[in-house]
Amino acid sequence: MFSFLKPRKVSKVSDNSEEAAQTASDSMSRKSWADSLSLTRSKLGKRIAEIFSTNTLVDDDLFEQLETVLLTSDVGVSATQQLIKKTRAIAKKNNLQTASEVKGALKTEMLSLLNRLSNPSQEKAGHPYVILIAGVNGAGKTTTIGKLTKQFTEAGKSVLLAAGDTFRAAAEEQIKIWGERNQVTVVSQERGDSAAVIFDAIQSAQSKNIDIVLADTAGRLPTQKHLMAELEKVKRVMSKAIDTAPNEVTLVIDANTGQNAIEQVKSFDKALGVDSIVLTKLDGTAKGGCLFGVAEYRDIPIKYVGIGEGIEDLIPFSAEDFIDAMFEE
Incomplete structure (x- = not known):
């Protein structure tokens, strides 16, 4: 039984004289898309460019090389197959004769696939607007909460x-x-469980007419069935505090996980019904190609990507900016 009636321990803020200086420092640390995707561009974008620069014929060998690059760049088997199949079809339909033309077709198909992640989610009405934050250990959930706040x-x-x-x-x-x-x-609560803490937080937000509640949860692996079941319980308890909660389930994914990100999305989506994604640490990995596999699975919008450690280094996802930066020469 949940200890909903435990005294709530509330942490209130105090003035921080260094906050303005810290904010200025954070702002200066923000990176461009091109900077943030430098590692992914080296692993995926530049390798694609090299194929087209050394091949002049539009033949099976060209597409086999492209397939190899995509598969070894964390794009995933299913997404790779779809991209190659559609690019081949465009090349045949339009009678493309040069490698540069095929490159343009591939870029268009990659953008089309990633655009599935740019579609805005259908936000559920309710006040306060309650967002449940989930993800595996070390994905950056709590830091993401701070930046979203x-x-x-x-x-x-x-x-x-x-x-x-x-x-x-x-x-x-x-x-x-x-x-x-x-x-x-x-x-927060001393020795409270997650469901009780979040239940209390929602009730507190209601009484204070707060607009948004961001609910942190413990990291867990999709293979830890008992912990995934507990997360499902947390979601059920939230709806008892207010029937519209959670208004949104946000999955935080570390871009360094590569193709494993696809399995994380599938598992958490099955357990909770994921409404949106935040992709963290994109600037520190060469595995940004995993986004194509996520997009091929389902059109769950990626709302933000983390491109640095600063508090302002969380920016809205843009499929067009991602593709342009990846193919930048």
Whole structure:
């Protein structure tokens, strides 16, 4: 039985004289798409460019080389097959004669596939708007919550954070630090479980007319069935606090996981019904090709990507910017 009636431990913010300087420093650390995709471009974009620069004929060998590059760049088997199949069909239909023409066709198909991740999600009505944050260990969930909080508060929204990661010892302290930096309230409990903490947070937000609740959860692997079942329970309990909750389930994925990101999306989607994705650490990996596999699975919108460690280094995803940066020469 959940201890919903436990006294709530609320962490309130204090003034931080260094906040303005920190914000300025964070802003200066922001990177361009081209900088952020430099590693992925080296592994995928430049290798594609090399194929087209050394091949003049439009033949089976050209497409076999492209297939190899895509498969070894974390694009995934299914997405690779679809991209090659559609590019071949365009080349045949339009009687493309040069490798550069095929390159243009491939780029168009890659953009078309990634555009599935740019479609806005259907937001469910409700106030407060409750977002459940999930993902595996180390994906960057709590840091993402801190960065999202900054964006929401700068947009004029009031935000409350729920310290729902009750497994990791440092999780509560970490989310409180983000609360202080953003000057928002954090709801937590001593020895409480995740469902109880989040339930309390939603009720607190209702009573204070808060606009948005960001609910943190403990990291878990899709193979840990009992922990995935617990996450499903958390979602059910949230709907008891307010029947519209959660309004959105956001999955946080570390781009470094490569093709494993596809399996994470499938598993969490099956358990919770994922509404949106945040892709973190894109600037530090060559495995950005995994996005194509995610897009091929289902058109779950990627709302933000992490391109640095600064609090402002979380930017809206753009399929066009991603493709342009990847093919930049």
